Amino acid sequence: MKERSHNHRVSVQELAQLLRVSTDTIRRAYRRGELPAIRVKTALRFDLEEVHHVMQRQAEISRSARRCAADGAAGRAQRPQPPLSQTGA
Numbered sequence: 001m002k003e004r005s006h007n008h009r010v011s012v013q014e015l016a017q018l019l020r021v022s023t024d025t026i027r028r029a030y031r032r033g034e035l036p037a038i039r040v041k042t043a044l045r046f047d048l049e050e051v052h053h054v055m056q057r058q059a060e061i062s063r064s065a066r067r068c069a070a071d072g073a074a075g076r077a078q079r080p081q082p083p084l085s086q087t088g089a
Helices: 012-019 023-031 048-078
Strands: 038-040 043-047
Touching: 012 023, 012 043, 012 048, 023 043, 043 048
Parallel strands: none
Antiparallel strands: 038 043
């Protein structure tokens, strides 16, 4: 079984600096379950590899959602509109 290195665990402040966001953003993401962390007494510690994997998955989901939305918008734009005389207006 692979043993995790403790060298890749960072604090809320360190992760916020690495990601260039506020510490409040990190804490909110943790509370929403968006970022995995462990508690060491009262402090949170984030495994950089796990955070990286989570962020990659979220980016893929976001790209997929944008692609689906764009495909839906393109599909609506390409539907032919009936002539005004056939709309009943």
